[in-house]
Amino acid sequence: MKKLINSPEDVVREALEGMELAHPNHLRVSYEPFYIVRKDAPVKGKVALVSGGGSGHEPMHGGFVGMGMLSAACPGHVFTSPTPDQMFEAGKVVSGGAGILQIVKNYTGDVMNFELAAEMLKEEGIAVETVMTDDDVAVEDSLYTAGRRGVGLTILMEKILGAAAEKGMPLKDIKALGDKIRKSGRSMGMALTACTVPHAGKPSFELAENEMEVGIGIHGEPGRRRVPMAPADQITEMLMEPVLTDLPFNKGDTIILFVNGMGGTPLIELYIVYRKAAAIAEKHGLKIARCLVGSYITSLEMAGASVTALRVDDQMLQLWDAPVNTPALRWGV
Amino acid sequence: MSEFSVSKAVAWIKAASAALEKEETRLSDLDAAIGDGDHGANMRRGFVAVVKKLDAAESADLGALYKTVGMTLLSTVGGASGPLYGGFFLELGKRSMGRPAWDAAAMVDALKGGLADIQKRGKAELGDKTMVDALSPALDAMAGAGGDLAAATKAAAAAARDAATKTAPLLARKGRASYLGERSIGHEDPGANSLALLLETLSTTCEA
Incomplete structure (x- = not known):
């Protein structure tokens, strides 16, 4: 460690x-x-x-x-x-x-x-x-x-x-x-690497160079299935499709789209994920009113990402836009 | 042996703390396989705090002693184990209020109360791959073993260990392990194992 x-x-x-x-x-x-x-x-x-x-x-x-x-x-x-x-x-x-x-x-x-x-x-x-x-x-x-x-x-x-x-x-x-x-709202995440809990001293699971875990939570636990590594666009599809079909989101819905990093994935990669996630949302006929891209809910140093879509109305959007002044989220002040 | 006194109870908790410390890595490894890998560390931290509390002040009776154990676990363990083990000992306390000692019947009654509290809080049934799977058959064995505490607790400990081992083929239906679905099969439940340790140390304390 x-x-x-x-x-x-x-x-x-x-x-x-x-x-x-x-x-x-x-x-x-x-x-x-x-x-x-x-x-x-x-x-x-x-x-x-x-x-x-x-x-x-x-x-x-x-x-x-x-x-x-x-x-x-x-x-x-x-x-x-x-x-x-x-x-x-x-x-x-x-x-x-x-x-x-x-x-x-x-x-x-x-x-x-x-x-x-x-x-x-x-x-x-x-x-x-x-x-x-x-x-x-x-x-x-x-x-x-x-x-x-x-x-x-x-x-x-x-x-x-x-x-x-x-x-x-x-x-x-x-x-x-x-x-x-x-x-x-619905979400789904995936991991490229595990993470190490400090008092455990070793990674919570092992992933080979050519593998990833899909369906992880946020506690370094293994996901629902282990699959071969794939390009970012395919990975984003694996996350977005289950999210969009679950609620389900309907054509014409207005959403906030949130691409989150798990802690060890750089912002440059998160934007690649967001690029594809936005395209998929639009293909489904959704209107992206607001978005959030960055590492906000993480699993220590795990590499990976999650996507969240939230169907919003005018009241929720107004509240989303309202001023916030915290260490990690700040606007309108 | 027919009476389990306050000093015996203190000895039990200290023995449990030592056993949890010794088995910390194993419990955490079991948890890493189907949970998040911290069960050993959390239980050790809780029982170390409990032993400190018990060393600092003597308890008037079993009720007061178990209440101290329960409250301390509640505020130090965290996770699901905190409320479950904390609530378990608080219930032992409630059922032992004013008692200077347990006989076999009082012990079974208190532990059954503890089991009921765990089931109420955790909503777990037998076979869900939880601590209930170790505790429930252990109490049946204890109740059927007669009035000698050494024999009764020995039977309970053996039943708990056997049942903990048999959680391996079960599909987890509660807690974080349930997220894994079929992948939870093949691993023993960490909570059933820590529960077995508690009953094994209860048995060795009664034999001593």
Whole structure:
């Protein structure tokens, strides 16, 4: 293992220390327990958005804390969900009297820990609602699995709901908008290489030079199938076709198209993927109203990419365009 | 042996912590095959924290002791194992409130409560390739082994280990392993293995 770290035990804490030093105008950090809150929290009279998950997906979620997006982010250890005390303590700090909305990616651990935190916050008299993301079409949604994983759609949801909270939208309406976004977005990802969890010290799986994994999640886990390496255009088709046919997206739909890097893929390659993804979307008769290209929800140093399409209406687009001022996403300010 | 006292319970938790530390790599390797490879590290971190807590303050009874174990696991393990093992020990605590010791019947009752809590939180059934597959047959074996704690826990440990091994051919239906579908077949479940370690250390503690 070759990593720019001091020791595996200190990875999360030292990264948080760096974030706090780098972004004093956006956020504050607690170390006992770990959480990041926006600098001006609590914002009186507005719904507070709390998210979180295992570390190793940076900039998600801590990089999205700030005006117009998350009120708090709770980082767990690398690829391990945070614990209920983190969301409980962070929730109390950011609660501005209008309730808390938890944004939870659908993983067994995340769901259980956020459920416990919600129970604890409700006992304190704070209103809590939860929206989930489960947009990964690579996982079959059936009674016999834990359900689909939450992946790229989480970023788009955090941006849109963050803008809604900033505008003063009440909790029940934000929850309803979140549920609508959940039903309107789909994603799929692939990996060229595995990644190495610092405390594991070795790659989570092995891929030969001429192989790739299609249908991966964001935790360095193997995907649905291993296939021979292919040119970018073919790989993009393998991702886009299942995404577009799953919802399904219909001719004439307006979408936000998001091409995401898994951490180890350069932007130059992501634009090659976006070029083909946009062509496929247009071939399906979709109108791309906005796009996002870059590494926003990653798996450490894994090379690879994911695509996310979200069907939007005018309200969602207005909220997407609204000002946001966070370490990783900033416009209109 | 017919009574499992507070000092025995402390010895059990310490033995479990030592066993989890020793088996950390194996548990993480099992997890890497069908999950994300951190089960060993998470369990070790949790139990190291628990042992620190138990060393810092004596518990008045079994209820208080297991409550400390549960709360500490809940806030240190993370993942799905945190709420599942944390909730398991909290339930042992609830069912042992005010008790200075367990007899065989009280032990079975408390552990059955723990199993019910795991199933409620994790929504897992027998055969889903989870810790339930090790715990459920172990408790049947324990309940059928009579009032001697050494014999009862020995039977439970053997049943748990056997059942953990037999999770290999199962198709995972819960947690991250379920994303793999058919590819989860052929690997033992890491949670069933950590559960077997817990019951094996319970047995060695009762024999000592």
